[in-house]
Amino acid sequence: MGTTFSRFRLAVQSLRQIAAVYEQLNKRIQQSPGIPVPHPSTPYWAIPTSPIAQHGSSDATPLPSCVDIVIIGSGMTAAAFARTMLGFGPEGSNSLPQIVMLEARDACSGATGRNGGHITPLVFHDYLVLKKEHGAEMARSIIEFRLAHLAELIQVSKEEEILVDSQCREVETFDVFFEQETFDSAVQNLNICLDEMPEQRGKWRLVDAEECVQDLQLSKRVIGAIATTAGVLHPYRFVTGILSRLLADHPTNFHLFTHTPCLSISSESSAKNDEPLYTVSTSKGTIRARHIIHATNAWASHLLPPMRGKIxxxxxxxxxxxxxxxxxxxxxxxxxxxxxxxxxxxxxxxxxxxxxxxxxxxxxxxxxxxxxxxxxxxxxxxxxxxxxxxxxxxxxxxxxxxxxxxxxxxxxxxxxxxxxxxxxxxxxxxxxxxxxxxxxxxxxxxxxxxxxxxxxxxxxxxxxxxxxxxxxxxxxxxVSADGQPWVGRLSVKISGRPAPRAKKSVSKDKPASRLAPPGEWISAGYSGEGMVHAYLSGKALAHMVFGKEDTGLPDAFLVTDARWKKAKLENLVQTFIVE
Known part of the structure; x- marks a missing residue:
C-alpha cells in the first residue's frame, strides 16, 4: 500500500510540474517578442563582420520621407525579396521601386546569421505527416519546393560572384542514428516516401554500422545512417554579399538602415488626391510607404499582435x-x-x-x-x-x-x-x-x-x-503553429489595422503603378528550416507584390484568414511537450 501511494504521489507531482510548465509556456507564447535585444551573443559566422554590418546606422544619415516599400528585417528573406524586386523591369532607377530596409541591429544579425548553415530539406522525415494534413499532391509540392533551394542558392552565389565567400556547395549528408527503433522507423518512412516519389530513388542510400565507423569515423555505438546529397552555406556572407551589391548597384533605389528598429506602423486615411500610405515609425523618425514587408520571422508578432501564437x-x-x-x-x-x-x-x-x-x-x-x-x-x-x-x-x-x-x-x-x-x-x-x-x-x-x-x-x-x-x-x-511558413498579403484581421485607401489611383508613369495595391505582407515562420524555405519564399513574395500570379509557392504556405483561424496554439504546445 505504501509503495502504491508513493507512486501515486510521484505521478501527481509530475502532473503538477507539467501543468506549471504548460502555464508558463502559454504565458510566454502569448507575449510580444519585442524588438531584437541589443548586444546579442556573437555568432562565429560574423567573425569578422561584413563592411556593411552597420550601414546607415549614423544619425547623420537621414531617412527618406516616402518610399514604395519598407522591408523590416535584413536576413535571407529580406535579401531575396529586395534582390528580386530590383531585378524586375528595364535598367534605370526611374523604373524601379524605392526600397528601404530597416534592421534593429547589425545587418543579418537575426536567425539567418546564426543558424547551422544546412541546406538539407526534410523529405522522408515529413512526407507522411504532410500527406495526412495536406494530401499527396501538396506534400510533393512542399518537398519539391524545399529541394529547389540548393540549386537556387548556388546559382545566386554564382550570379552575385560570392561563391567563395558564401561557401555554397553540394555535400553528402547523413542522418545518423544511435537507437535501433528510431533508425527502423526512419528506414520505413524512407521506403514509403520513395514508393510514392519514385523520382527520388537513386538519391538515397543506407549506411550500415561498419561503414559509419570506418568511413564516417562515427562512434562504435552507431546503429546506421541514411545518406543523400544536400548543401551547406555560409549564411551571413551570402546575405551580406547580396546586400552589399544592391547598395552599390542601386544607390538611389535601395537604402539599408541598421540599428534602426521599426517601432510601430499605422495606416493613414487618404485625403483628397493623396496616394494611400502607411506611416512607419522608427528610432530615427518616420517613413511613409505603400507596402510593408514583414521579414522578421520570430519577431513578426511584435508588430502583428494577431500572429501571437501563430509564429x-x-x-x-x-x-x-x-x-x-x-x-x-x-x-x-x-x-x-x-x-x-x-x-x-x-x-x-x-x-x-x-x-x-x-x-x-x-x-x-x-x-x-x-x-x-x-x-x-x-x-x-x-x-x-x-x-x-x-x-x-x-x-x-x-x-x-x-x-x-x-x-x-x-x-x-x-x-x-x-x-x-x-x-x-x-x-x-x-x-x-x-x-x-x-x-x-x-x-x-x-x-x-x-x-x-x-x-x-x-x-x-x-x-x-x-x-x-x-x-x-x-x-x-x-516556429509556425501549423508547421508551414506564412507567406503573402495580410488581411485586416491578421495585420490588426486597415490598409490605407486612396480616392485617386496612382499616376501610371510611377513605379508604384506597376505594383499590387498597397498593403502589408509577410514571409516568416520557417520552424527551424529557414535555409530550405526562406529564399524562395522571399522571392515568391516579391512576385506577389508585383501582382504576378505564378509564384511557385505551395498553396499551404499562403496566408488566409481560414488558415489563421485554424492554426491552434494547443497543437503547437502539444508538439513541444510530446516526445
Whole structure:
C-alpha cells in the first residue's frame, strides 16, 4: 500500500510540474517578442563582420520621407525579396521601386546569421505527416519546393560572384542514428516516401554500422545512417554579399538602415488626391510607404499582435569547434582564422589551409538522432586556393565544425527544448545545453586524435581557449503553429489595422503603378528550416507584390484568414511537450 501511494504521489507531482510548465509556456507564447535585444551573443559566422554590418546606422544619415516599400528585417528573406524586386523591369532607377530596409541591429544579425548553415530539406522525415494534413499532391509540392533551394542558392552565389565567400556547395549528408527503433522507423518512412516519389530513388542510400565507423569515423555505438546529397552555406556572407551589391548597384533605389528598429506602423486615411500610405515609425523618425514587408520571422508578432501564437520565438544554440587532426587524412595545423583574424589572408595561412587536401573536411554534413535530441553539424571548407582567396573579403576557413542543437524535445528539465519556447533573447545561452554541445561531438565521433595545435595568443571569445569550442551563441527561430511558413498579403484581421485607401489611383508613369495595391505582407515562420524555405519564399513574395500570379509557392504556405483561424496554439504546445 505504501509503495502504491508513493507512486501515486510521484505521478501527481509530475502532473503538477507539467501543468506549471504548460502555464508558463502559454504565458510566454502569448507575449510580444519585442524588438531584437541589443548586444546579442556573437555568432562565429560574423567573425569578422561584413563592411556593411552597420550601414546607415549614423544619425547623420537621414531617412527618406516616402518610399514604395519598407522591408523590416535584413536576413535571407529580406535579401531575396529586395534582390528580386530590383531585378524586375528595364535598367534605370526611374523604373524601379524605392526600397528601404530597416534592421534593429547589425545587418543579418537575426536567425539567418546564426543558424547551422544546412541546406538539407526534410523529405522522408515529413512526407507522411504532410500527406495526412495536406494530401499527396501538396506534400510533393512542399518537398519539391524545399529541394529547389540548393540549386537556387548556388546559382545566386554564382550570379552575385560570392561563391567563395558564401561557401555554397553540394555535400553528402547523413542522418545518423544511435537507437535501433528510431533508425527502423526512419528506414520505413524512407521506403514509403520513395514508393510514392519514385523520382527520388537513386538519391538515397543506407549506411550500415561498419561503414559509419570506418568511413564516417562515427562512434562504435552507431546503429546506421541514411545518406543523400544536400548543401551547406555560409549564411551571413551570402546575405551580406547580396546586400552589399544592391547598395552599390542601386544607390538611389535601395537604402539599408541598421540599428534602426521599426517601432510601430499605422495606416493613414487618404485625403483628397493623396496616394494611400502607411506611416512607419522608427528610432530615427518616420517613413511613409505603400507596402510593408514583414521579414522578421520570430519577431513578426511584435508588430502583428494577431500572429501571437501563430509564429512563436524559440531559442536555439550553436557552436563553432576545432575539428582536430584525426579526420580523414588531414593534418590540421593551427587555424588560419586565428592567425589572420585582423590582418586578412596571408600566404602562410593559405599553405596551412591547403594542407587539408585529401581529407573529407568540408564535404559532409550530419544530423544526429540520439536520446530524443536532434543535433546538426556542418563544416566550413578545409581547402581554399590562393587564386580564389584573392577575391575574398575574408580570411580563409579552417574546417571549423558548426554544431548546433543540444535540447531534448519533450524534456521538462533545464536542458529541455520546452524551456526555450517563447524566448526571444539571444544574448546568452542555457549552460546545460552549452556544456552538452561542447562534449557531444567527441561522443558521436571516434578517432579524432589530438587537436594538433599550439595555441598562440588570445581571441575575443566568451569560451575557454583550451576548449575545442571556439564560439558559442544562440539564435531565435520562428516556429509556425501549423508547421508551414506564412507567406503573402495580410488581411485586416491578421495585420490588426486597415490598409490605407486612396480616392485617386496612382499616376501610371510611377513605379508604384506597376505594383499590387498597397498593403502589408509577410514571409516568416520557417520552424527551424529557414535555409530550405526562406529564399524562395522571399522571392515568391516579391512576385506577389508585383501582382504576378505564378509564384511557385505551395498553396499551404499562403496566408488566409481560414488558415489563421485554424492554426491552434494547443497543437503547437502539444508538439513541444510530446516526445
Amino acid at each position: 512563436v520565438p524559440v531559442r536555439g544554440h550553436m557552436s563553432a569547434q576545432r575539428p582536430g587532426i584525426g579526420l580523414g587524412q588531414a593534418d590540421v595545423a593551427e587555424s588560419p582564422l586565428e592567425q589572420t583574424h585582423s590582418a586578412g589572408p596571408s600566404d602562410s595561412a593559405l599553405t596551412l589551409a591547403d594542407a587539408r587536401v585529401g581529407s573529407w573536411l568540408g564535404t559532409r554534413s550530419f544530423v544526429v538522432y540520439a536520446n530524443g535530441r536532434y543535433d546538426y553539424l556542418t563544416q566550413q571548407p578545409g581547402t581554399q586556393s590562393a587564386s580564389s582567396s584573392s577575391h575574398s573579403l575574408y580570411p580563409p576557413p579552417a574546417a571549423e565544425f558548426m554544431f548546433g542543437g543540444g535540447a531534448s524535445r519533450g524534456e521538462i528539465g533545464e536542458g529541455g527544448f520546452i524551456k526555450e519556447v517563447g524566448i526571444a533573447d539571444d544574448r546568452s545561452w542555457n549552460l546545460d545545453t552549452g556544456a552538452y554541445l561542447g562534449g557531444a561531438l567527441s561522443m558521436y565521433f571516434g578517432g579524432w586524435g589530438a587537436e594538433g595545435r599550439d595555441f598562440i595568443g588570445k581571441r575575443d571569445t566568451e569560451e575557454s581557449d583550451a576548449s575545442r569550442v571556439k564560439k558559442l551563441w544562440t539564435g531565435i527561430l520562428g
